[in-house]
Amino acid sequence: MANVSAHHRPELHITAENGVLFAPAGVLLDGDTWHFFHQYRPSPEHGPRWAHQFAERTPFVWDICDDVLAPEGEETQIRAGSVVANNGGVDLYFTSVIGNTSTIQLAHINNIRDTTELINEDELELDPEVTRLGEVVGNTDGYIKFRSPCVIPGWENNGDREEGHEGWLMLAVTGSVDAPVVVVLDSEDGREWTIKGPLTFNGLSGLERDKVLVAPRMIRLRDEVDHEIYDVVIVTIEQDGIDISGYLVGQLNGSDFDVKTPFTRIDFGHDFSRPRSTNYAEPSIDYDVAHIFGLMNGVGRLDSPTEHLSWKEEGWANVISFPRVVTLQDGTLFQTPPEGLLDAIHESEAAAGWTGLCEIPSNSAVEVALKDQKGEIAATITHRHNQLVIDRSMNPNHAGDPHAIAPLTDDDTDSLFIVVDGSTVEVFADGGYVSMASRVYFNNGGFAEFEVTTSGDARINRQELHYPDDFSSVGLDIDELTEFDDSEPNEGLVR
Numbered sequence: 001m002a003n004v005s006a007h008h009r010p011e012l013h014i015t016a017e018n019g020v021l022f023a024p025a026g027v028l029l030d031g032d033t034w035h036f037f038h039q040y041r042p043s044p045e046h047g048p049r050w051a052h053q054f055a056e057r058t059p060f061v062w063d064i065c066d067d068v069l070a071p072e073g074e075e076t077q078i079r080a081g082s083v084v085a086n087n088g089g090v091d092l093y094f095t096s097v098i099g100n101t102s103t104i105q106l107a108h109i110n111n112i113r114d115t116t117e118l119i120n121e122d123e124l125e126l127d128p129e130v131t132r133l134g135e136v137v138g139n140t141d142g143y144i145k146f147r148s149p150c151v152i153p154g155w156e157n158n159g160d161r162e163e164g165h166e167g168w169l170m171l172a173v174t175g176s177v178d179a180p181v182v183v184v185l186d187s188e189d190g191r192e193w194t195i196k197g198p199l200t201f202n203g204l205s206g207l208e209r210d211k212v213l214v215a216p217r218m219i220r221l222r223d224e225v226d227h228e229i230y231d232v233v234i235v236t237i238e239q240d241g242i243d244i245s246g247y248l249v250g251q252l253n254g255s256d257f258d259v260k261t262p263f264t265r266i267d268f269g270h271d272f273s274r275p276r277s278t279n280y281a282e283p284s285i286d287y288d289v290a291h292i293f294g295l296m297n298g299v300g301r302l303d304s305p306t307e308h309l310s311w312k313e314e315g316w317a318n319v320i321s322f323p324r325v326v327t328l329q330d331g332t333l334f335q336t337p338p339e340g341l342l343d344a345i346h347e348s349e350a351a352a353g354w355t356g357l358c359e360i361p362s363n364s365a366v367e368v369a370l371k372d373q374k375g376e377i378a379a380t381i382t383h384r385h386n387q388l389v390i391d392r393s394m395n396p397n398h399a400g401d402p403h404a405i406a407p408l409t410d411d412d413t414d415s416l417f418i419v420v421d422g423s424t425v426e427v428f429a430d431g432g433y434v435s436m437a438s439r440v441y442f443n444n445g446g447f448a449e450f451e452v453t454t455s456g457d458a459r460i461n462r463q464e465l466h467y468p469d470d471f472s473s474v475g476l477d478i479d480e481l482t483e484f485d486d487s488e489p490n491e492g493l494v495r
Contacts, residue, residue, distance in 0.1 A: 007446030008310040010422030011348045012060040012341075013296075014053060014320035019043055020305040021318040023215070023295045024276035025050055026083030028090060030112060031281065034059045036293070037068065037083055037092070038320065042124060044306055047071040049078050050094065052127070054116050058340035059323050065115050066127035069107060074098045080215065080274075082151040084168070085281040086190050092130070093170075095147040102147045104137035104172060106191070137193050143174040143183060150217045153283050154186055158253060161220075161229045165283055169252075171199065171216040171233075182216045182235070184255040197255035199233075205248060206262030212238040214301075215245075215274040218252070219290040221328035229287050230328060233257060234266065236274050236300070243273035243300035249331050261331040268406030269390060269427070269436035271296040272321060291338070294321045296424060296437050309397055309441045310423060319424055321437050334432035337417065345466045351421040353466035354450045358414040360385045364456030368418055370425065373445035379438070381418055381427055386410065388429045390438050397441035406434045420447045 009015055014036060022039035029035075033056055040051040050069035053062045069078045069092065081094035081104070092107040108131050109115060115129050137146045154167035170185040170193060182199040199216070201207065217234040231252045236245045249261035266275060278291040296319045297303055305317035324335040345351045358366050360383055367382045379392040388406040392398040408430055417428040420440075427436040454460065 006314045007350070008314055008423040008441060009316065010319060010351070010424045012344050012351050012421050013322065013424055014038070014062055014293075016040055016051070016316050016318070017064055018315055019046075019317075020311070021051075021316075021320070022048060023080055023274040023300075024293050024320060025080050025094065026092065027276055027278040027291070027293060027323075028083045028085065028112070029278050029280050029291065030085070032057045033113075033116075034323070035083070035090075035112060035115075036062070036320070039079060040067070047075070047077050050081075050092070052115060058344060059338055060340065060344035063116070064119070066120050066125060067123075068092065068109070068115070068127050068130045069094055070124070070126055072132075080148045082149050082170075082279070084151050084153075084190070084279045086168075091151075091190055093136070093149045093151050095149070096135075097147075101139070102145050103135050103139075104146045104149045106133045106136045107131060108133055133191075136191060137170075137172065137185065141195050143181070143195065145176070146172050146174050148173045148215055150277070151190070152218055152220075152277075152279065169218075171218055173214055173216065178212065180212060180214060182213055184252070199255055199257060201248065201250075201257050201259050203250070203259035204262050205259050206264070207237075207248075214238060217275060217277045217292075219277045219292070219326065220287045221290055221326065221333075222287040223328045223330065225330040230260065230331075231257070232290075232328070232333065234275050234277070234292070235263075238301065241302055242298050245273055245275055245294065247333055249328065249333075264332070265406075266292075266333065266335075267294065267435050267437055268388070268404055269298075269425075270392070270401065270404045270438040271298040272435075272437040273297055273300045278323065288327070290326045291323045292326055292335075293323050294437065295319075296321050296439055319422075319439070321424075322419075322426060324435065327432075332433070335435040336428055336432040337419070337426075341419065342466050345419070346469050348421075348468050350446065350468065351419070352447060352450070352468075353420070354416070354418045354452070354463065355466070356416045356452070356463040357461050358383065358416070359457075359459045359461060360414040361457050362386075364458035365454070366414075366416070366458050366460060367453050367455070368416070369451040369453075370418075370420060370440065370442075370447060371449050371451055372442045373448045374443075375448070376444060377451075378442045378447070379425060379440045381416070381425075381436075383408075383414060383416055383429065385414070388427070388434055388436060390425070390427065390436055392438060392440050395440065396443065404436060404438060406436055408434060418450070422446075 025037040052065040077097035079095035090109040153165040156166035184196040275294040390404040
């Protein structure tokens with residue numbers, strides 16, 4: 001493996017070049033160009049601002065652009081928002097914090113492609129293509145402290161979603177930090193907004209009334225079973241110092257959400273929080289797939305980034321997950337890695353992947369140990385037929401951490417896709433039925449190899465290693481594990 005001195009930093013994920021990355025702010029896919037905006041502090045002393053990175057064709061090689069927003073005047077923070085194509089350019093909806101209050105503000109970029117051309121030498125200089133347009137939602141109708149807007153195209157006819165789009169919808173958080181309220185707004189032009197009311201779930205939501213819900217997002221997907229177009233509301237629950245992110249499937253009518261699928265965790269790993277949806281320069285009504293990103297940090301708002309090992313040793317903190325390709329099947333979200341990931345691994349310096357198609361009966365397991373350059377285990381991923389478990393507690397950097405456990409069903413294909421990229425581990429199981437993201441800090445020079453073992457009657461029918469083209473593997477001998485069966489199709493490994 002290449003000798004990478006900064007082995008905590010991933011190559012294929014989004015990180016800050018220096019400083020502290022916070023939650024994603026907004027994502028726009030313009031043709032085959034990804035524009036990713038995120039909250040960022042150049043140093044712990046700076047107020048949060050918005051940074052901008054872009055990637056051409058595949059979302060694995062990211063280039064840094066000028067920052068687009070920073071606190072002005074009495075503002076102390078610029079926080080999360082949404083990015084949409086509108087009025088021939090791109091609108092940036094963001095949260096502006098002054099003192100103990102917050103409002104939703106709007107900025108506009110006339111030509112998003114111009115923002116990728118010239119980069120200022122001064123890293124704190126803002127992109128001149130960005131123009132602030134001012135406040136669009138402030139204290140009104142008894143609601144205060146508007147923040148965290150999600151803006152998406154509205155329906156021309158909500159009763160017949162095949163007719164396409166007209167106007168805009170917004171989900172936003174209001175009220176106190178301890179008892180926030182999510183509200184729904186609409187607008188004809190994206191400038192003048194009207195409150196429809198608080199987001200109300202009709203039916204079994206799976207949410208307790210006193211839960212603190214933040215970071216609302218909504219995507220639309222066509223269910224592959226009944227072919228109806230549904231709204232998928234994604235929220236994060238702040239609970240006992242950790243973030244739990246999940247989704248509900250149904251249809252939004254006004255501010256009432258008719259629930260089909262109650263709250264279900266979207267990721268069961270140690271570190272996946274505050275997912276953000278992707279808007280598209282050319283909105284579609286096919287809705288076959290959507291793309292989401294998440295912050296790989298399970299603590300969220302209460303985190304202390306300067307305590308991260310990456311900050312102490314390399315001067316940066318926090319990572320964004322891969323964009324996940326999301327589909328809807330009979331009311332359940334399936335998440336798979338983006339196209340081109342295996343090629344990106346082969347072209348990288350130190351990323352790696354393992355795919356396996358298995359048969360794992362009850363009381364059997366397939367375990368994949370992640371080992372560092374000295375052969376010490378930094379974490380294990382175990383498929384136990386009806387459970388998927390990530391254990392990093394043996395790692396001195398994560399000593400005593402609880403296991404991350406995801407439920408599986410008996411009907412699913414027993415498959416695993418594991419990606420290691422610096423200090424990130426992302427796992428996709430059973431064709432995308434379960435996804436798990438965890439940060440794993442490797443000692444002794446970083447990740448080196450996968451060690452795969454089976455127990456009980458578990459069988460590996462097909463497996464593949466994915467390393468950089470110049471990687472020299474010393475660990476895995478497939479023939480020692482199981483008789484290789486090339487009659488099994490490669491389905492279920494990577495969608």
